[in-house]
Amino acid sequence: MADLIIFGSGALAREAQSIARSTHASSSLILQPLATDEISKSPLDVLAGKDPATTQVFAAIGYAALNFARFDLWAKLRLLGFRCASLVDPGAMVDPTAKILDNVLVAAGVVVGADTVLGTGSIVQANASIQAGSKLGKFIWVGPGAVIGADTTIGSHQVIGSGVVIADGSSIGGHGEISTPGLYQGTLAKGTFVGHGFDRPVRMIERR
């Protein structure tokens, strides 16, 4: 029997396990507790003796450090030769033309429109909407109920908080966070942060 090992300790890990019970019913499910700050030093002993050909893994680590914690675990798992599953809740509505890469989680009630791309490691939380033609980069977090409008691009390592609406055709640069609910339109530069007690956007000043 094939294995699916889910790594994580928080709500996301429980959610991944819940989805996997439906989508990987024929697999042996293992939930391996792993706190975010243990990723770098964990030897991932549970994988000892496992055959990468018959074992899938899933990095169920939240959005800490703009999803870099999940990225670190994903990279570690991939280096060990394991394939990362993607978990799509049966209650999500995913257009058949949508491209869903590895280690993606699509929660219940999510709508994923036509010709969309959900990049590696992206997490789309319950009742969020990714509208037609939108492209999500790698290791993105879309919070519950968030809306990514049609033909929008989201750069890698972006956190989109609950209740955030990105208008059609917008471009969000990535390596940033929008946590204040509201409508965002147009272009938001890479390294822009909105929320968490800052009443105006915080910006990265990049090397020039």
Add this chain to the structure above:
Amino acid sequence: MRSRLNARHYTSEEVLAREQVALFQRLWIFAGFRTLLSAPDAFLTHQIGGIPIVVQNGRDNVLRAFVNRCAHRGAPIQLDDFGQRRLACPYHGWTYDDAGRVKSIPGNDAHYGFDDACVAGLRLLPVALRCIGNLVFVNLDKDPCPIETQFHQAFLDALADASIYLDDEAIFARFPAAYNWKLNFENVVDWNHVPFVHSTSFAPLMAANRATALPPSPPPDDDATVGNDIRDLSYTTIAPFEMRPWPWHAAVDRFGEKDHYYNFFLYPNVNFISMSGIIFLAQQFMPLQANRSETRLTMCTARTTSRLPALPAILWGHLRAEKQVIDEDIRVLEGLQRGMSEDASPVIHGAYESRLRRIANVYLDLMQTGA
């Protein structure tokens, strides 16, 4: 001992207007990190003493400061806090050379009719600029004092030594608070508030809650002993600090070798900090109104020795932690400001607060001679 400052110094718009002239248009004021301006046409903007300022790196790689007003109608040449863009007015397209002279006026012949002599006399107003290590200072005075008369040479040397470690990427934030700007500088030099206001956030990270002032400052008994040398208001403290180790720390060229919390207090309005030589931040307290101020916060790592893809995440995480600490200060200081009353007695200072009395002495001298 009662403070020589009263509530009016913190609540009066008339006092603030005099401060803008006597302090902010007269002293050397921190403008930003030079490391963020290394490319041609890189710039930052600021508002100092009520005057809009642009610090711009020329295509000749010389850093200059100007009043950020077009010679035509006074529109700002640069609109953003930071960026990379030539000196060109966004309003009517006038452009300027590196030295701030008008270079071109679109449609001059058709619309303006300025002759060559007239155009040659048009320029951006230059502002004095000095770099101490990687810290950029500007001075709006027409005849600026030597920066060495505002800061001790040893302190300038210490600033230069530390700031050469600044990285060339940073995170920048501005946030307002409903209190007078002076309260913020007084607050950061008051180490005794830390265990009370930051008991669960910042205080636990300090291995010893009391910073060791360098040089030590024995508590004076009276104002005569406190003195009024402006250079004494800027100083360094170093205290043991517990910095959680992260793998990325190996990817920076650290300032110093020990886990220390370095404070460089720059009168009148900057707290330049390094956490264990790994994270640097400058907090600058700018007046908006008598009872409103804005903190400009620039944070970076020590200069990186290899690429750090997670740098935005690292800095955002540190900035959020720092904002939590600052919000604890804001809560108390906004309450303090709200409670100010002109009929109340001036506040009382104990022995450890000699620096606050020294600040008041210098401040009153500056206000008397400069406004």
